[in-house]
Amino acid sequence: MHPSRDLAARFEAYSDWRRRLSGGVLRLHEWMQEQDLADTQVDLRVQQLLERLHQDQLVVAFVAEFSRGKSELINAIFFADFGQRLLPSAAGRTTMCPTELLYDASRPPSIRLLPIETRLKDATVAEFKNYADEWVTFTLDLSSAEKMGEALSRVSQVKRVPVELARKYGLYGEGEDDILAALEHGDEGSVDIPCWRHAVINFPHPLLQQGLVILDTPGLNAIGTEPELTLNLLPNAHALLFILAADAGVTKTDLEVWNQHLAGDDAAAKAGRIVILNKIDGLWDDLKADADVEREIDRQVRTTAHMLGVPVSQVFATSAQKALLAKVNGDDALLARSRLPALEGALSQNLIPAKRDIVGAASQSEVRSLSANVRAILEARLAGVGEQLGELTALRGKNQDVVGVMMERVRNEKEVFERGLARYTALRNVFTQQTNDLFDHIGLEALRANAGRTRRHIEDSPFTRGVRNAMSDFFRQIHGDFAAAAKQASEIHDMMRAMYLRFAKEHGLEAFSPPPFSVLKYQKEIERLERAYNTHFNTLWNMVSKAKFALMKRFFETIASRVKHVYVIANRDAEAWLKAVMSPLETQVREHHLQLRRRLDSIKRIHRASDELEERIDELTAQAEGIRAQMRGLDEKVADIDAVVEDPDLLPLAANG
Ligand SMILES: Nc1nc2c(ncn2[C@@H]2O[C@H](COP(=O)(O)OP(=O)(O)O)[C@@H](O)[C@H]2O)c(=O)[nH]1
Numbered sequence: 001m002h003p004s005r006d007l008a009a010r011f012e013a014y015s016d017w018r019r020r021l022s023g024g025v026l027r028l029h030e031w032m033q034e035q036d037l038a039d040t041q042v043d044l045r046v047q048q049l050l051e052r053l054h055q056d057q058l059v060v061a062f063v064a065e066f067s068r069g070k071s072e073l074i075n076a077i078f079f080a081d082f083g084q085r086l087l088p089s090a091a092g093r094t095t096m097c098p099t100e101l102l103y104d105a106s107r108p109p110s111i112r113l114l115p116i117e118t119r120l121k122d123a124t125v126a127e128f129k130n131y132a133d134e135w136v137t138f139t140l141d142l143s144s145a146e147k148m149g150e151a152l153s154r155v156s157q158v159k160r161v162p163v164e165l166a167r168k169y170g171l172y173g174e175g176e177d178d179i180l181a182a183l184e185h186g187d188e189g190s191v192d193i194p195c196w197r198h199a200v201i202n203f204p205h206p207l208l209q210q211g212l213v214i215l216d217t218p219g220l221n222a223i224g225t226e227p228e229l230t231l232n233l234l235p236n237a238h239a240l241l242f243i244l245a246a247d248a249g250v251t252k253t254d255l256e257v258w259n260q261h262l263a264g265d266d267a268a269a270k271a272g273r274i275v276i277l278n279k280i281d282g283l284w285d286d287l288k289a290d291a292d293v294e295r296e297i298d299r300q301v302r303t304t305a306h307m308l309g310v311p312v313s314q315v316f317a318t319s320a321q322k323a324l325l326a327k328v329n330g331d332d333a334l335l336a337r338s339r340l341p342a343l344e345g346a347l348s349q350n351l352i353p354a355k356r357d358i359v360g361a362a363s364q365s366e367v368r369s370l371s372a373n374v375r376a377i378l379e380a381r382l383a384g385v386g387e388q389l390g391e392l393t394a395l396r397g398k399n400q401d402v403v404g405v406m407m408e409r410v411r412n413e414k415e416v417f418e419r420g421l422a423r424y425t426a427l428r429n430v431f432t433q434q435t436n437d438l439f440d441h442i443g444l445e446a447l448r449a450n451a452g453r454t455r456r457h458i459e460d461s462p463f464t465r466g467v468r469n470a471m472s473d474f475f476r477q478i479h480g481d482f483a484a485a486a487k488q489a490s491e492i493h494d495m496m497r498a499m500y501l502r503f504a505k506e507h508g509l510e511a512f513s514p515p516p517f518s519v520l521k522y523q524k525e526i527e528r529l530e531r532a533y534n535t536h537f538n539t540l541w542n543m544v545s546k547a548k549f550a551l552m553k554r555f556f557e558t559i560a561s562r563v564k565h566v567y568v569i570a571n572r573d574a575e576a577w578l579k580a581v582m583s584p585l586e587t588q589v590r591e592h593h594l595q596l597r598r599r600l601d602s603i604k605r606i607h608r609a610s611d612e613l614e615e616r617i618d619e620l621t622a623q624a625e626g627i628r629a630q631m632r633g634l635d636e637k638v639a640d641i642d643a644v645v646e647d648p649d650l651l652p653l654a655a656n657g
């Protein structure tokens with residue numbers, strides 16, 4: 001089996017698995033609708049789950065100093081089938097801006113470019129993505145290799161501007177060997193800068209169609225000056241590939257890139273990091289025995305692993321250039337020699353199963369929670385029917401007086417419960433108040449005010465200390481907000497637990513223990529952002545002396561936009577939690593009320609005509625059987641989904657061969 005086909009096959013199998021999983025969820029939902037067991041909340045949750053499964057992406061980022069062969073490697077691994085070099089790769093700086101390769105079927109194949117001028121605005125790349133008119137778009141003519149190459153070569157475009165302007169963009173500072181030093185300095189006072197800040201290539205490659213997103217990055221300082229990369233794109237990538245060149249060894253700037261963007265302290269994330277020692281063809285030597293060359297390569301691999309502090313098993317030696325050539329020409333011997341297949345094998349073996357486990361576990365737990373809600377309703381119904389059956393069976397052979405007494409009893413029970421409903425209404429009011437308080441702490445309005453304050457402080461005091469203080473106040477406020485939200489959530493939780501206990505005791509409703517709400521996840525994410533900010537602050541501050549103010553502001557906007565993302569998720573989760581806490585009670589109260597009315601009705605009917613008793617008992621027996629059948633149906637649908645999640649056979653037969 002061709003290893004690059006193996007990677008493609010695994011991806012395909014993964015997409016196919018996601019489709020089967022979606023199918024199972026869809027069938028569960030259809031069944032619930034048929035059985036009248038789905039309400040708007042269920043519809044919404046199913047829709048969200050399906051969307052997540054559909055949009056699920058796998059992001060692989062290529063990070064390195066320029067000219068190590070990132071673009072060539074992407075061409076060789078993913079686009080060799082195209083029969084040509086898709087991304088521009090040449091000596092010197094070719095990739096001038098972060099470039100995402102993905103496929104979004106709702107748009108035509110195209111390259112979208114965000115002008116460098118947008119650096120003067122206070123918005124982040126992520127925000128600009130919502131505004132199509134900020135981007136310059138060129139459609140891709142897939143039928144012409146020449147036109148494709150021309151369109152894609154735009155990621156290399158530069159233009160000449162006055163030094164002053166470059167500084168305003170945060171691109172150029174005095175005496176720094178930054179991105180511009182490698183570009184030719186022309187006449188005094190002007191300098192070449194990238195035309196674009198970010199590129200998104202929309203291309204219908206089979207792997208991209210299945211949710212793979214590839215991120216190609218420019219060299220060191222361009223990474224440092226685009227906060228979007230350091231704070232958003234790289235931390236959210238599922239795999240980070242760090243590329244070195246065998247002929248250059250591990251240079252000082254390579255180490256800087258590694259330390260700033262990949263070294264991290266997060267052990268779990270480290271597993272997704274792969275180091276590639278590229279350009280091993282430079283070591284090939286016809287005058288040496290193959291075994292000697294191999295030994296030299298392996299020696300370099302070990303040295304590299306040692307220098308970077310990663311296991312040797314995470315370092316791969318390759319020749320991207322020869323691999324691309326070999327794939328285009330179908331030269332298997334050369335491909336083997338390029339060692340690319342081993343890297344592809346590692347990518348497909350580690351990346352996809354890990355991703356599948358996460359997606360599978362998340363989907364399964366969502367399905368479990370959905371079906372638990374439905375099951376609780378069915379159980380309450382069954383209990384109600386059982387109670388009625390018990391009552392009516394006991395009436396067999398009794399005279400009308402006894403039936404009258406019984407009717408009186410149920411009527412009383414119903415009245416007591418209806419008086420109890422007043423307490424339920426009062427509870428709802430308190431709940432609404434507490435919910436509002438919760439959202440006062442972590443609502444977007446609170447964040448907006450905090451960010452506004454910070455922005456003003458930074459403007460008022462644009463010095464190291466002023467900016468630092470403003471930023472620590474910003475984070476302190478956020479931590480305070482989440483602590484207050486945690487306290488509020490725990491009060492809501494206590495109140496609801498007490499309420500469930502009371503309803504269970506007084507009205508025989510099912511005991512239910514509402515789940516707690518933890519803010520730990522958001523606090524951790526905020527802490528991570530704070531750490532990233534601390535790590536990059538000094539680097540940025542020292543790097544671009546004259547442009548630092550513009551840069552600092554953009555840096556803050558990126559952090560603020562990441563924090564906003566955390567708040568949005570926290571708000572969404574809090575809303576879902578509040579529903580999960582309240583809706584079982586709502587359902588129980590409604591069902592119980594209905595139950596009491598039905599009981600009263602059937603006894604009334606029997607009171608009027610006693611021959612209805614047997615008929616009614618038969619009816620109820622049939623109802624109970626119907627509910628049991630629904631429970632079995634629910635279990636079957638959930639078991640179908642479990643079977644897909646736990647299916648060990650991720651690979652289609654062809655890929656196992
Ligand atoms: N000899 C050799 N050259 C390579 C290899 N990979 C890339 N190159 C060359 O190195 C230069 C820079 O490659 P490129 O992909 O643009 O690097 P990037 O800046 O990291 O994206 C180009 O001239 C490539 O042809 C390789 O495996 N062997």
Ligand SMILES: [Mg+2]
Pocket residue numbers: 070071072088089094095216217
């Ligand atoms: Mg490149």
